[in-house]
Amino acid sequence: MDDLLKVTDLEVGFKTDGGLARVLDHVNLRIGRGEIVGLVGESGCGKTTLARSILGVLPANSAVISSGSIDFDGQNLLAEDPKDLATDVRGRQITFVPQDPFSSFNPVFTIGAQIDELMKWKSPDAPYGGAPRWYPRSRRRADRDRVMDLLKTVQLPDAEGILKKFPHEVSGGQRQRLMIAMALLPDPQLIIADEPTTALDATIQAQILKLLKRLATERNVSVLFTTHDLGTAYEICDRITVMYAGQEVESAPSDEFFAAPRHPYTTRLLQSLPSRERGIQGIPGQIPGLIDPPQGCRFHPRCDHAMDACRATRPDTTEAGPAHSLRCFFPVAMAQETSA
Amino acid sequence: MRAPDTDLLVLQDLRKYFPILNAWKRRTGWLKALDDVSLTVRKGEILGVVGESGCGKSTLGKTVMGIHRPSAGRIVFEGNDITDLKPHQSRELRRDLQYTYQDPGASLDPRWKIGKSLDEPLVIHTDLDRTARQQRVRDILAAVNLPESHLDLYPHEISGGQQRRVGLARILTLQPSLVVLDEPTSGLDVSVQATILNLFLDLQKQFDLTYVFISHDLSVVRMICDRVAVMYLGKVVELGSTDQVFDTPRHPYTQSLLAAIPQIGKQRITETFWLEGEPPDPGNLPSGCRFRTRCPRAVEACAADIPPLVEHPSGHADACLFSE
Numbered sequence: 036m037d038d039l040l041k042v043t044d045l046e047v048g049f050k051t052d053g054g055l056a057r058v059l060d061h062v063n064l065r066i067g068r069g070e071i072v073g074l075v076g077e078s079g080c081g082k083t084t085l086a087r088s089i090l091g092v093l094p095a096n097s098a099v100i101s102s103g104s105i106d107f108d109g110q111n112l113l114a115e116d117p118k119d120l121a122t123d124v125r126g127r128q129i130t131f132v133p134q135d136p137f138s139s140f141n142p143v144f145t146i147g148a149q150i151d152e153l154m155k156w157k158s159p160d161a162p163y164g165g166a167p168r169w170y171p172r173s174r175r176r177a178d179r180d181r182v183m184d185l186l187k188t189v190q191l192p193d194a195e196g197i198l199k200k201f202p203h204e205v206s207g208g209q210r211q212r213l214m215i216a217m218a219l220l221p222d223p224q225l226i227i228a229d230e231p232t233t234a235l236d237a238t239i240q241a242q243i244l245k246l247l248k249r250l251a252t253e254r255n256v257s258v259l260f261t262t263h264d265l266g267t268a269y270e271i272c273d274r275i276t277v278m279y280a281g282q283e284v285e286s287a288p289s290d291e292f293f294a295a296p297r298h299p300y301t302t303r304l305l306q307s308l309p310s311r312e313r314g315i316q317g318i319p320g321q322i323p324g325l326i327d328p329p330q331g332c333r334f335h336p337r338c339d340h341a342m343d344a345c346r347a348t349r350p351d352t353t354e355a356g357p358a359h360s361l362r363c364f365f366p367v368a369m370a371q372e373t374s375a
Numbered sequence: 376m377r378a379p380d381t382d383l384l385v386l387q388d389l390r391k392y393f394p395i396l397n398a399w400k401r402r403t404g405w406l407k408a409l410d411d412v413s414l415t416v417r418k419g420e421i422l423g424v425v426g427e428s429g430c431g432k433s434t435l436g437k438t439v440m441g442i443h444r445p446s447a448g449r450i451v452f453e454g455n456d457i458t459d460l461k462p463h464q465s466r467e468l469r470r471d472l473q474y475t476y477q478d479p480g481a482s483l484d485p486r487w488k489i490g491k492s493l494d495e496p497l498v499i500h501t502d503l504d505r506t507a508r509q510q511r512v513r514d515i516l517a518a519v520n521l522p523e524s525h526l527d528l529y530p531h532e533i534s535g536g537q538q539r540r541v542g543l544a545r546i547l548t549l550q551p552s553l554v555v556l557d558e559p560t561s562g563l564d565v566s567v568q569a570t571i572l573n574l575f576l577d578l579q580k581q582f583d584l585t586y587v588f589i590s591h592d593l594s595v596v597r598m599i600c601d602r603v604a605v606m607y608l609g610k611v612v613e614l615g616s617t618d619q620v621f622d623t624p625r626h627p628y629t630q631s632l633l634a635a636i637p638q639i640g641k642q643r644i645t646e647t648f649w650l651e652g653e654p655p656d657p658g659n660l661p662s663g664c665r666f667r668t669r670c671p672r673a674v675e676a677c678a679a680d681i682p683p684l685v686e687h688p689s690g691h692a693d694a695c696l697f698s699e
Contacts, residue, residue: 077564208653236427237591241635241648248645263564266594266637270645293639307569308639309598317569321534 038106039224039257040066040089045103047081047088055099056325058084060281060333062103063352063360066225066257071248073272073289074261077304079322080278082261086227089259090131091120108224122165126157130218132228136210140202146213147198150220154178159222182220189216189246208239215247225257232267244270265308269293274358277301280323280333283352287359297355297366300334332363340365383553383585384416384439389448391431391438395658406658408434410609411448413684416553421579421586423600423617425593425632429657431609432589433477436555439587440474441465452553470500473551477558479542483530489541490526496549511548518581519544519574536567540574547582555587560595572599593636597621605629608657608665611684615691625691625698628666664695672697 047059058081066072074082087093089105091112105112108128112120133139141149155161155170158178186194189212197205197213205213211231218226228247232240248271251258262268268275269289276286277300285298296302303318320337323329331348335341344364355361391409394402408431416422424432437443439450441460450458457468476482483492493512497503503511513523519540530538539559546554559575560568576599578584590596596603596617603620605613605628613626624630631650637643652669655661664682667673676696686692 077566206653237593237635238427238631238650239653241644242650245645245648264637265565266639269639270637270643304566305639307566309569309572309594311598315569315572315598317573318566319570 037068038065039068039070039108040064040259041104041106042085042089043104043106045085045088045105046101047084047093048099048101049094050097050099051326054326057328058281058325059088060328061349061351062278062281062283064276064283064286066259067274068224069252069255069257071251071258071260071271071273073268073275074259074278075263075265075268075275075304076278077263077322079280079325081281082278083229085278086229086259086261090125090129090227091117092125119164123163126153127161127221128223129225129227130221130223132211132214132218132226132231134230135234136207136214137202139214140210142202145199145201146205150182150198150213150217153217153220154182157221182216185216185220186213188250189213191216207235208243211235211239211243212246215243215250219250219254219256223256225259226251227259227261229261230263231260233262233264240267247271265305277304280328281325282333282349282362284334284362285360287356291356291359297359297361298363299338299340299365299367302367303337340367381417382415383418383453384414384587385449385451386412386414386439387449387451388413389435389438389450390446391434391443392446404658407609407660408657409438409445412606412609412611414604414611414614416585416587418552419583419585420601421588421599423596423603424587424589424606425591425596425603426606427591427632427654429608429654430606432591432606433557435606436474436557436587436589440472440555441468442474466500470549471552472555473546473549473553474555475542475546475557475559477561479538480530480535482542483538483545485530487529488526489528489530489533492530492541493526493545493548496545500549515544515548518547518578534567536563536571539563539571543574543578547578550582551584553585553587555589557589558591559588560590560592568595575599593621593632605632608654608660610665610681610694612666612695613691613693614684615689615693619689619691623691625693626666626695627670627672629693631669 042062042064045059045062048055048057062085074085076082100113155167160174160177161167183194191197191209191212202210232243235243244267260272272289274286274288275292277284279300285296285301296305306313306316307318309315318337323333323336329336330346332345332350335345342365350362350364352360352362355366389409389412392405392407395404395406397403412435424435426432434443438445445458449456452472490512494508497508497511516523521537521540525533560571563571572595579586588596588600600617603615603617604611605620607628613620613629620629621633624633634648635644650669655668661668663678663680667677682694682696684692684694
């Protein structure tokens with residue numbers, strides 16, 4: 036398949052007082068063109084760090100990228116000059132929808148002024164290769180039409196009026212609609228949405244998910260959708276990648292993923308969703324610390340199927356089927372076959 | 376009617392209005408966080424209170440606890456009217472009526488070890504000596520499945536799920552009869568959430584507890600609650616057993632709320648969800664039914680009067696003129 040983004044063997048650590056926290060351990064991730072990929076995992080599993088590595092906004096004083104590559108549309112983002120990334124890639128080809136739309140707006144400027152600022156630098160017509168010295172009137176006019184169009188597309192009531200408002204004057208759902216509009220305005224190839232609906236109510240979340248899915252499909256934009264909620268991932272994702280303690284453990288097309296999960300962690304995660312038929316089943320044990328993670332497979336202390344091999348060596352990512360990859364020596368379905 | 380002794384807590388026409396003040400501290404209106412809420416909590420049950428943010432569900436819990444003083448209405452707990460208790464009178468009550476905060480980390484003193492935090496309620500409310508208190512603390516810590524070594528840790532040294540266990544242990548040391556759980560699973564990962572929910576159910580059996588379970592997470596409420604009250608902008612719009620509310624929702628708001636939960640393996644809500652718009656400003660409510668501005672079935676009659684909560688013979692109640 037034609038991949039827009041390919042992360043290979045990415046290893047990222049953070050310097051802490053207690054030593055190097057190995058937050059990403061040889062992570063692989065692929066996003067096809069126009070594909071919505073869900074990056075699912077519990078808190079502390081490294082999904083936000085992975086999203087930030089792709090954007091190139093890891094904290095420079097503490098993060099250490101020790102190996103791996105991030106290939107985006109034919110260029111290795113880790114090898115590029117950070118200055119070029121800032122002007123030409125980040126915010127133009129890759130945009131971002133944050134978890135908390137309120138803290139991402141500047142409270143002392145109107146929404147219109149902030150969108151204007153964005154368009155000056157990152158509009159599709161803005162010149163590449165450095166900061167524009169001025170904002171020509173013709174471009175400004177075209178950009179304004181573009182903004183109005185998009186605000187209507189994201190179903191904001193009173194699009195003209197909302198540009199004159201301050202961020203605190205609009206509701207949480209509307210702020211998130213604005214964020215999605217702003218992420219789409221530069222006409223990106225990839226949107227990274229970091230838990231975009233966590234802060235919203237159920238009915239608003241359903242509306243936002245519906246909107247995001249429709250727009251991504253219509254405009255053929257790829258989306259990396261990080262979430263801790265398997266339900267929302269089911270709603271909008273074409274493919275789902277699960278992370279556990281800094282490693283991606285399973286990646287499969289959405290339907291296959293929910294019907295036939297193969298990694299022991301994935302199956303346990305799906306079972307811990309509340310359900311009337313099954314009762315409530317948690318996963319015993321705790322997420323390991325990342326400064327001194329378990330040897331071998333990072334899930335082995337909590338895994339029912341753990342063998343000596345799991346404790347000794349780290350399983351590599353292997354293909355378990357078309358578009359289905361896995362990081363486990365003894366995947367679930369296979370374990371059943373051998374016991375039967 | 377049920378025998379009154381099975382009703383542990385009765386709320387009658389409870390109101391809590393907060394003044395809306397302008398920049399000069401002049402009142403410009405009222406925010407009706409609770410408006411004529413009547414509920415009963417039966418002994419031994421888990422009553423779920425669900426709704427979106429700003430619907431008044433936390434205000435309900437805090438008003439019951441006496442953290443907010445109600446603007447009108449009555450709160451009857453174990454047959455005694457506790458609406459207007461003086462602070463020193465209500466101290467007695469605290470032993471039986473307990474509340475867990477949404478954020479367990481913030482409700483533990485960061486400079487106190489867990490052991491001291493667990494000891495404090497016993498010092499205040501009981502006459503036990505030091506050894507008896509320590510025994511009680513150890514028992515309760517075992518009940519919430521925490522190792523004894525945790526007594527010497529500080530709150531920041533333990534995880535969010537463990538902090539929640541400590542918060543729960545802290546209120547259980549006094550052996551209350553009613554516990555108000557305010558969003559007890561928000562901010563937890565699903566695998567941790569599952570173990571915490573199981574713990575709630577175990578403790579309920581072990582200590583003979585009654586819970587008021589305030590949550591916005593409908594799938595959790597469906598799992599553990601016996602009865603459910605659905606709130607929208609300060610009003611209870613639907614009340615019934617969990618099966619009634621989830622299987623045959625009557626109020627259009629409940630129906631939309633249920634339609635918004637993603638269900639793995641079922642049809643996707645991104646294809647089916649129908650509700651448009653956002654809740655109105657709670658300081659400036661529409662006349663009549665508060666849901667009518669978003670309701671697909673709204674007609675003129677909805678704007679005239681506030682529809683009352685009508686109980687059907689099955690015990691299932693809802694506040695809609697056109698409920699089916």
